[in-house]
Amino acid sequence: MQAAFLIHRALRGLLVLWLVHLMTFMLIRLVPGDPAEVIAGEQATPEAVDQIRESLGLTEPLPVQYWNALRGVLTGDLGESLFSGLAVTRLLLDAVPPSLSIALGALAFAVMAGVLLGAIAGLTRGRIVDRCVSALAGLGIAMPSFWVGMMLVTIFSITLNWLPATSYAPLARGTGEWASHIVLPAIALGTTVAAEIARHTRGGVIDVMEKPFIRAARARGATGAQLVLRHVLRNTAIPVITVIGLSGGTLLGGTVVVETVFGISGLGNLAISSVLSRDYPVIQGYVLLTALIVVVINLTVDILYGVVNPKVRKR
Amino acid sequence: MTEPTAASSAEAGTAAEATAAREAASSPEATAAPEAPDTVLEVRDLTVDLRGAAVQPGLVREVSFRVRRGGATALIGESGCGKTMTAMSLLGLLPREVRVSGGSAVLEGTDLLGLSPRQLARARGRRIGAVFQEPMSTLDPTMTVGDQIGESRRIHLRESRSAARVRARELLELVGIPNAAARLRAYPHELSGGMQQRVGIAAAIACDPPLLIADEPTTALDVTIQAEILDLLRELRREQDLAVLLVTHDLGVVADFCDEVVVMYAGGVAETAGTDELFGTPRHPYTSALIASVPTGAEPFSRLTSLPGRVPAAGSFPAGCRFAARCPFATDDCTRTDVYHDLATEPTRCLRVVRGEITPEAAA
Numbered sequence A: 001m002q003a004a005f006l007i008h009r010a011l012r013g014l015l016v017l018w019l020v021h022l023m024t025f026m027l028i029r030l031v032p033g034d035p036a037e038v039i040a041g042e043q044a045t046p047e048a049v050d051q052i053r054e055s056l057g058l059t060e061p062l063p064v065q066y067w068n069a070l071r072g073v074l075t076g077d078l079g080e081s082l083f084s085g086l087a088v089t090r091l092l093l094d095a096v097p098p099s100l101s102i103a104l105g106a107l108a109f110a111v112m113a114g115v116l117l118g119a120i121a122g123l124t125r126g127r128i129v130d131r132c133v134s135a136l137a138g139l140g141i142a143m144p145s146f147w148v149g150m151m152l153v154t155i156f157s158i159t160l161n162w163l164p165a166t167s168y169a170p171l172a173r174g175t176g177e178w179a180s181h182i183v184l185p186a187i188a189l190g191t192t193v194a195a196e197i198a199r200h201t202r203g204g205v206i207d208v209m210e211k212p213f214i215r216a217a218r219a220r221g222a223t224g225a226q227l228v229l230r231h232v233l234r235n236t237a238i239p240v241i242t243v244i245g246l247s248g249g250t251l252l253g254g255t256v257v258v259e260t261v262f263g264i265s266g267l268g269n270l271a272i273s274s275v276l277s278r279d280y281p282v283i284q285g286y287v288l289l290t291a292l293i294v295v296v297i298n299l300t301v302d303i304l305y306g307v308v309n310p311k312v313r314k315r
Numbered sequence B: 001m002t003e004p005t006a007a008s009s010a011e012a013g014t015a016a017e018a019t020a021a022r023e024a025a026s027s028p029e030a031t032a033a034p035e036a037p038d039t040v041l042e043v044r045d046l047t048v049d050l051r052g053a054a055v056q057p058g059l060v061r062e063v064s065f066r067v068r069r070g071g072a073t074a075l076i077g078e079s080g081c082g083k084t085m086t087a088m089s090l091l092g093l094l095p096r097e098v099r100v101s102g103g104s105a106v107l108e109g110t111d112l113l114g115l116s117p118r119q120l121a122r123a124r125g126r127r128i129g130a131v132f133q134e135p136m137s138t139l140d141p142t143m144t145v146g147d148q149i150g151e152s153r154r155i156h157l158r159e160s161r162s163a164a165r166v167r168a169r170e171l172l173e174l175v176g177i178p179n180a181a182a183r184l185r186a187y188p189h190e191l192s193g194g195m196q197q198r199v200g201i202a203a204a205i206a207c208d209p210p211l212l213i214a215d216e217p218t219t220a221l222d223v224t225i226q227a228e229i230l231d232l233l234r235e236l237r238r239e240q241d242l243a244v245l246l247v248t249h250d251l252g253v254v255a256d257f258c259d260e261v262v263v264m265y266a267g268g269v270a271e272t273a274g275t276d277e278l279f280g281t282p283r284h285p286y287t288s289a290l291i292a293s294v295p296t297g298a299e300p301f302s303r304l305t306s307l308p309g310r311v312p313a314a315g316s317f318p319a320g321c322r323f324a325a326r327c328p329f330a331t332d333d334c335t336r337t338d339v340y341h342d343l344a345t346e347p348t349r350c351l352r353v354v355r356g357e358i359t360p361e362a363a364a
Helices: A005-027 A033-038 A046-055 A063-072 A088-123 A128-142 A145-159 A175-209 A211-221 A223-263 A267-274 A280-308 B008-023 B083-091 B117-123 B145-155 B161-174 B195-203 B222-239 B251-257 B276-282 B285-292 B331-336
Strands: B039-050 B059-069 B071-078 B098-107 B128-131 B210-214 B244-249 B260-265 B268-272
Touching: A005 A033, A005 A063, A005 A280, A033 A223, A088 A128, A088 A223, A088 A267, A128 A175, A128 B244, A145 A175, A145 A223, A175 B210, A211 A280, A211 B195, A223 A267, A223 A280, A223 B008, A223 B260, A267 A280, A267 B161, A280 B195, B039 B083, B039 B244, B059 B071, B059 B083, B059 B098, B059 B222, B059 B244, B059 B260, B071 B083, B071 B195, B071 B251, B083 B128, B083 B210, B128 B195, B145 B195, B145 B210, B195 B222, B195 B260, B210 B222, B222 B244, B222 B251, B244 B251, B260 B285, B268 B276, B268 B285
Parallel strands: B059 B268, B071 B244, B071 B260, B128 B210, B210 B244
Antiparallel strands: B039 B059, B039 B098, B260 B268
């Protein structure tokens, strides 16, 4: 993979981050009227409004405000929560581990289940196995994650009592403990994405199986696992990776719902509570962090393209 | 079948032999006595049908031919006449809806058509190599050239990756690719079309199979590259004793490269002949029409000769001779007789030529 290509993509990612920051910065300043009054709400005393105006630095001229905000971002200072007075950076960092655990767990589940089921369906095209998998995938896309989560809790926590129904256990309390709290929310969150990956993998496998190079590989004697692993999946990976990359944002957004169902205080909960309490600095920080994660995912996808597709990888 | 002057007594002899071969070939490892000792592949009465259809269209019907060691036999005919299907049935790579329903294809003593799918997979790449039409799409874009050439050696000879790579390098040199060591690590898209086809050939012959099936190997290439690829195949025939079954619709390639020709029409064999005889004295009206339709360039501004009508679609083949509808010599007898069956031992499936009523070259 050409280094210049990656640097180019990274710079574009930075540009996106800067634009997102600019937009979140402008957001409260473009609100009609005095942003401090809007934030404080209708029943606020003039003193409270002044305090908000002061703490947000709204008394300074706009360019100075922007410069301060930008400098803050670069030094990791995103301001303080209007509600709790805690540093936004701190709040976000505390909320990241549970959400990231769930999102990555969901991604791992979605990729494994989706690729496996999709490949099986594609290879048994038109037969009963394929029909079952396709029906399952349709169901997976149709089922909302909160409902899947509730069903999983009912079955595995309440009826079978195998896994905890709520809360999050940090890694420090042991991998097993951590994993047992992650499994159900991850599956609930990953089901839709798994179904989507399965559909695309199925389509990709069917597509690749028709390609002349598969016939040529079979003419060389490749069969069964040799054919599937060496030729079919490698070529199917290219479109599927795109889908996986696109699902990154879906998974992050989905944590909002799943965290609520499982009573986990992660990024999703933080986002909801800060929106409800008009905690603008926290909302800004959340949006910026989400944008950062999406940019990183896209960059990873670009790197993976180079790994699986030699046409992208140039010497 | 190469003795067109054979009288009826000799005819009976070949028919009996064919039956014997068919019976013997019904057990997978059966050895059928080849007609000539240097025959690598002997195909007899190959029939391909639609799986599970009540009325069989007869996609390929009673096709017989042979390929000699180091020789080249051409399967020619218009698109859709069953030549590729004939070739793919030897490899066991027919579409799912289609199956071989009769006949034998004896490759060095083994009837390919009697093998289980697993046994046939073991023969592919090991005992029969195959190259295809579009070299670019025939090579896996995600795999290096070296790995693709070495693949059959790793599968069949259980060679290690490094051992296969050593052999792959030799093969690249054999097929005339300069700077072989560096090319091993190249991906298909980094090579030109001609180079890609050379790689395809190297991959096909990696395990030294006695037979190479080449399905339109030069059709997608420039004329100059075509000639180079044919030269390479000729060299492999001479030096490796490789036998080639060439599927093509290009009469020029046939004249240049092959020593025997099987002219196919609508799923059946119209005529089988040596290349020189075929072009000199065609024994089927379809053959002479094909030859006549090749632009000669002798007379500028003259109209090109074409054969009116089209090949009937599979499933709507007429009874009797399938060429009758387009044949200027057809009589009522032609549509009444089952030429494919009745004339199975003749070098031509034209009833009127067999009866001595017409000589088709007059039409050309």
